[in-house]
Amino acid sequence: MRASAELVDRVFRRESGRATASLIRVLGDFDLAEDAVQEAFLVAMQVWPERGLPDNAGAWITTTARNKAIDRLRRERRGTEKLEELSALEPPPPEPDDLELEEAAVIPDDRLRLIFTCCHPALAPEARVALTLRSLGGLSTPEIARAFLVSETTMAQRLVRAKRKIKAANIPYEVPAGHELPDRLDSVLASLYLIFNEGYSATSDAALVRRELCGEAIRLAGTLARLMPDEPEALGLLALLLLQDSRREARVGAGGDLVLLEDQDRSLWDRREIETGLRVLDRGMRLGATGPYLLQAAIAGEHARASNPEDTDWRRIASLYELLLHASPSPVVELNRAVAVAMAEGPQRGLELLDEGELADELAGYQWFWSARADLLRRAGRYVEAAGDYRRAVELAKNPAERRFLEGRLEEVG
Amino acid sequence: MKYALTIYGDESGREGASDEEMQAVSAAYAALTREMQEKGVLVAGEGLYPTPTATTVRVRDGDRTVTDGPFAETKEQLGGFYVLDCRDLDEAIDWAAKIPGAQSGSVEIRPVMVFDEAGNLVEEATA
Numbered sequence: 250m251r252a253s254a255e256l257v258d259r260v261f262r263r264e265s266g267r268a269t270a271s272l273i274r275v276l277g278d279f280d281l282a283e284d285a286v287q288e289a290f291l292v293a294m295q296v297w298p299e300r301g302l303p304d305n306a307g308a309w310i311t312t313t314a315r316n317k318a319i320d321r322l323r324r325e326r327r328g329t330e331k332l333e334e335l336s337a338l339e340p341p342p343p344e345p346d347d348l349e350l351e352e353a354a355v356i357p358d359d360r361l362r363l364i365f366t367c368c369h370p371a372l373a374p375e376a377r378v379a380l381t382l383r384s385l386g387g388l389s390t391p392e393i394a395r396a397f398l399v400s401e402t403t404m405a406q407r408l409v410r411a412k413r414k415i416k417a418a419n420i421p422y423e424v425p426a427g428h429e430l431p432d433r434l435d436s437v438l439a440s441l442y443l444i445f446n447e448g449y450s451a452t453s454d455a456a457l458v459r460r461e462l463c464g465e466a467i468r469l470a471g472t473l474a475r476l477m478p479d480e481p482e483a484l485g486l487l488a489l490l491l492l493q494d495s496r497r498e499a500r501v502g503a504g505g506d507l508v509l510l511e512d513q514d515r516s517l518w519d520r521r522e523i524e525t526g527l528r529v530l531d532r533g534m535r536l537g538a539t540g541p542y543l544l545q546a547a548i549a550g551e552h553a554r555a556s557n558p559e560d561t562d563w564r565r566i567a568s569l570y571e572l573l574l575h576a577s578p579s580p581v582v583e584l585n586r587a588v589a590v591a592m593a594e595g596p597q598r599g600l601e602l603l604d605e606g607e608l609a610d611e612l613a614g615y616q617w618f619w620s621a622r623a624d625l626l627r628r629a630g631r632y633v634e635a636a637g638d639y640r641r642a643v644e645l646a647k648n649p650a651e652r653r654f655l656e657g658r659l660e661e662v663g
Numbered sequence: 664m665k666y667a668l669t670i671y672g673d674e675s676g677r678e679g680a681s682d683e684e685m686q687a688v689s690a691a692y693a694a695l696t697r698e699m700q701e702k703g704v705l706v707a708g709e710g711l712y713p714t715p716t717a718t719t720v721r722v723r724d725g726d727r728t729v730t731d732g733p734f735a736e737t738k739e740q741l742g743g744f745y746v747l748d749c750r751d752l753d754e755a756i757d758w759a760a761k762i763p764g765a766q767s768g769s770v771e772i773r774p775v776m777v778f779d780e781a782g783n784l785v786e787e788a789t790a
Contacts, residue, residue: 371752417786418774419664421751429753 257297260306261290262387267341268311269384270359272318274422275334279412285318308340361424361476368437369420376411377440383408386465396459438486441470445490463494484533485543491526492549495519507654511558523553541577544569563592580611588621596628616645620655627662635662665706665748665775666755671739672768674713691763708745739768
């Protein structure tokens, strides 16, 4: 089967992460590993279009990159102590294409080492994201620069500095053990979520690579979940990303206007993504421990299960927010809980929660607090007060689409 | 690989400390230092008297200036240090987290420079 350049690019990118991860382990050097994989890519671009894709692309890339690394070390007469281990580097077994989660991985996967290293807290947050996308995601430096709206030079420097820090401070290429794992995993999950949100917030006229960040984040989260199938939060993040992504087509209306969840055309929701997301969610919930990502996924799952807004189980959502408040307290979570309670028990109860404590002070600058409060006041028939809060929301709106939406609401209450 | 762990804290916060509180802190540091010795990671470690006892020296164009006090006014001031020989950064981080000063202040971890036999600075220090 002849392969187009685009297909070669896509397959190589998807499969090269494992080669990169293993070579970094053996060579002890990000740049050497990336160079070797890059050389393998050039060969693939020459050979795959003619001969067709190899049956096991991952194995092909690992073998080819490994051989390129061996050639280079011999040529430069350095690192000879690594030659033996390099020669012994076995290509990995083929990986299933879909998101089926196998039993816990018996053989430690180098990609797990790679992602924990890339997301080490000793690296700056933007560096973690860049390094993950470059080493594991296989994106090129110009692509990552375009995706995050910075110049190529800036992104290149960011990557150089990150790799230098890893070497200079001797950040170990390991999966963290025991007591360190929860914090270190948080850093990985936060980085992947950041990548997803960057893509989710991209407008329709943004660069393709930027919009594709969602897919990239899901792919990386899928890899993580496959490699840590008994880790509830890894499953939680994957489920959350899938369920959020399923609504992508419905959240923006004609002219780039925001469409709230309750107003979205649910026929535009991606049913297949929802099914996969719910399956992953279910598996995560069965593991017993419920952390913040799993809880957020469960909330998204309740929305996804409702074919119409009226079918939403708001009581269940309210109790999930209750649990989320314990796991990960924050003013925004309190706001969302109040809204859910209002949906389940009526606007008065919701307003009571919103007016509790210092919530209004903490969220004074947050347009969605005022718009939510205004909405509850409107439903309670208190139109004058509602208008006042919508006006505050409009003032705080951050972009034209938001402002248009909030002004529309203000008009409705007269 | 050697790391310097420099310990910073807000001295003004300690001004009202009682004798018992001071002794408790000293005891905690003594216990930690013992543990570092036993685990074979301790290279050096000292507590420093507070910044009112400090003197700063600068030499510019052969002219020597000596001033009273620390090198700069900072929110947190250097109060002590350890030099530890650790396997990697994660081990150094674990030790830093045990330092009493990390509870209320900050501990900065920096790799110590390594030189090869010819006296050249090794760009990337590895274990």
